[in-house]
Amino acid sequence: MYAQLIKTARSGITPRDEMTDQEREFQDRIDRNEKIEPKDWMPDDYRATLIRQIGQHAHSEVVGQLPEGNWITRAPTLERKAILLAKVQDEAGHGLYLYSAAETLGESRDELVRLLHEGRMKYSSIFNYPTLNWADIGAVGWLVDGAAIVNQVALQRTSYGPYSRAMVRICKEESFHARQGYHAIMQMAFGTPAQKQMAQDALNRLWFPAMMMFGPHDSDSTHSEQSMAWKIKVKSNDELRQQFVDQTIPQIEYLGLDLPEPGIKWNEERGHYDFSDPDWDEFMDVIRGNGPCNVDRLAARQKAWDDGEWVRDGLMAHAKKKAAKLAAE
Amino acid sequence: MDPLFQFLLRLGDNTLVLGHRVSEWCGHSPVLEEDIALANTALDMIGQTQLWLGLAGEVEGKGRSADDLAFLRDAWDFRNVLLVELPNGDFGQTMMRQFLFDAWNVTMLGKLMKSSDQRVADIAEKASKEAAYHVERSGDTVVGLGDGTPESHARMQAALDYLWPYVGEMFASDEVDAAMVKAGIAPDPSSLRDEYDALVTRVLTEATLTKPDSKYAHKGGRTGYMHTEHLGHLLTSMQWLQRAYPGAKW
Numbered sequence: 001m002y003a004q005l006i007k008t009a010r011s012g013i014t015p016r017d018e019m020t021d022q023e024r025e026f027q028d029r030i031d032r033n034e035k036i037e038p039k040d041w042m043p044d045d046y047r048a049t050l051i052r053q054i055g056q057h058a059h060s061e062v063v064g065q066l067p068e069g070n071w072i073t074r075a076p077t078l079e080r081k082a083i084l085l086a087k088v089q090d091e092a093g094h095g096l097y098l099y100s101a102a103e104t105l106g107e108s109r110d111e112l113v114r115l116l117h118e119g120r121m122k123y124s125s126i127f128n129y130p131t132l133n134w135a136d137i138g139a140v141g142w143l144v145d146g147a148a149i150v151n152q153v154a155l156q157r158t159s160y161g162p163y164s165r166a167m168v169r170i171c172k173e174e175s176f177h178a179r180q181g182y183h184a185i186m187q188m189a190f191g192t193p194a195q196k197q198m199a200q201d202a203l204n205r206l207w208f209p210a211m212m213m214f215g216p217h218d219s220d221s222t223h224s225e226q227s228m229a230w231k232i233k234v235k236s237n238d239e240l241r242q243q244f245v246d247q248t249i250p251q252i253e254y255l256g257l258d259l260p261e262p263g264i265k266w267n268e269e270r271g272h273y274d275f276s277d278p279d280w281d282e283f284m285d286v287i288r289g290n291g292p293c294n295v296d297r298l299a300a301r302q303k304a305w306d307d308g309e310w311v312r313d314g315l316m317a318h319a320k321k322k323a324a325k326l327a328a329e
Numbered sequence: 330m331d332p333l334f335q336f337l338l339r340l341g342d343n344t345l346v347l348g349h350r351v352s353e354w355c356g357h358s359p360v361l362e363e364d365i366a367l368a369n370t371a372l373d374m375i376g377q378t379q380l381w382l383g384l385a386g387e388v389e390g391k392g393r394s395a396d397d398l399a400f401l402r403d404a405w406d407f408r409n410v411l412l413v414e415l416p417n418g419d420f421g422q423t424m425m426r427q428f429l430f431d432a433w434n435v436t437m438l439g440k441l442m443k444s445s446d447q448r449v450a451d452i453a454e455k456a457s458k459e460a461a462y463h464v465e466r467s468g469d470t471v472v473g474l475g476d477g478t479p480e481s482h483a484r485m486q487a488a489l490d491y492l493w494p495y496v497g498e499m500f501a502s503d504e505v506d507a508a509m510v511k512a513g514i515a516p517d518p519s520s521l522r523d524e525y526d527a528l529v530t531r532v533l534t535e536a537t538l539t540k541p542d543s544k545y546a547h548k549g550g551r552t553g554y555m556h557t558e559h560l561g562h563l564l565t566s567m568q569w570l571q572r573a574y575p576g577a578k579w
Contacts, residue, residue, distance in 0.1 A: 309360020314481025
């Protein structure tokens with residue numbers, strides 16, 4: 001969930017009797033849990049919504065390299081450095097995989113990247129928060145990938161075939177990352193007092209941003225209904241958030257860390273943990289570009305793209321020369 | 330100091346320092362495929378480091394682990410060639426540096442596979458598979474950019490001109506090398522030069538780049554006598570957590 005506040009390209013849900021025959025047939029396939037494949041007919045709004053969601057997800061994987069890359073050169077052991085490099089490499093791979101899924105819908109990677117750089121497409125709000133101590137890297141695996149998995153496991157059942165298959169593969173790697181992240185945090189929570197302090201600091205700072213990853217309350221999430229009917233979205237924001245909280249609190253307790261906020265309490269009646277809302281005004285600020293790292297993250301990506309132009313041009317020019325030479329032979 | 334220990338430090342420090350440099354690119358490369366490839370290269374370098382420095386610690390016999398050697402030595406104890414500690418520069422300079430190193434590494438590892446020391450031979454065998462892939466990739470990139478646009482050509486030529494004086498150090502020989510030759514553990518580095526030159530010349534020719542005439546070689550890295558100013562900064566970030574929180578387990 002590396003996709004938040006995805007605006008469904010249609011307001012409200014189309015009642016069945018207002019659908020065309022083609023639309024009705026499409027909806028029936030979805031209702032029968034059939035996967036929609038690239039060459040199948042699909043409503044334009046379904047296509048547009050998916051491109052937004054998959055594109056935002058892809059951008060998140062790519063921008064997500066930055067907060068983690070921030071610590072690769074400072075990783076404390078060779079093994080931790082190797083683990084982090086492998087993880088970041090996986091994430092760039094996910095980005096590639098997802099851009100390819102978007103391409104099956106007729107949208108090129110270059111176009112999506114252009115929209116990102118122009119600020120017209122988003123990436124997950126979580127990556128606009130800084131990684132300030134080494135425990136943040138553990139916490140990103142444990143909490144951020146952990147939260148992403150909760151969403152992405154559900155998305156394995158999403159209606160669009162290429163996206164669904166991408167999720168199956170991505171989930172396997174993300175689960176591995178989450179376990180490695182938790183292990184890194186464990187090492188610190190059970191380590192020296194300074195290490196434990198780092199772990200607590202990371203948990204306190206990243207808890208609410210992780211909550212925000214699931215997006216606003218269902219009651220404030222105006223675009224979900226049609227996406228749920230199309231099974232682009234499979235579970236609601238609040239359902240997923242609760243699932244994440246329920247699985248994470250026992251882990252915090254096992255680590256012997258303090259709970260990150262006072263509202264967390266077991267609710268016997270509901271059979272779930274209660275918890276406080278994140279500051280939704282802050283969330284909207286981050287979404288609007290005013291988070292702690294928005295400007296830096298986008299500038300870093302833009303610079304990488306601009307600095308790389310001569311490389312991309314050079315390699316393309318060479319490929320053309322080579323092809324021309326082959327054709328002449 | 331035990332020459333075998335020295336020799337292993339040279340191998341392990343090369344890959345450690347180069348792996349560090351390459352990892353600095355994370356998230357900043359020209360295209361997503363390169364982000365993946367660079368992270369992968371750095372990962373292989375760090376993997377080779379674990380093996381070489383692990384063996385170095387074993388050979389030294391003072392209970393130092395690969396991590397102890399990587400994170401708790403100061404610049405003067407590092408034995409990498411100067412080439413690998415030079416800054417990344419632009420993507421062209423990074424890839425040219427990688428190619429100039431890969432071509433040496435693959436040649437050296439090929440010989441080390443026949444080392445009289447089985448432990449060295451085993452590591453070389455594993456690493457040489459990665460090195461063969463690395464040199465193919467970095468070589469292809471040098472060719473693609475050298476024979477690309479006028480701008481990419483000019484940048485690659487500039488990178489080559491800047492880096493070429495650091496190539497010679499990889500082939501310098503001293504008493505450590507003499508001891509390795511005598512024990513049948515490793516070849517004299519100077520004996521690798523012809524094979525290296527043949528490989529490098531082939532790639533640079535295809536890349537339409539001109540090998541500089543200068544025979545001048547900067548040195549001081551592999552003996553530890555005089556590193557560049559860049560190494561200290563690299564170690565400052567690399568070693569920070571281990572230095573700031575001594576004895577902590579991560």
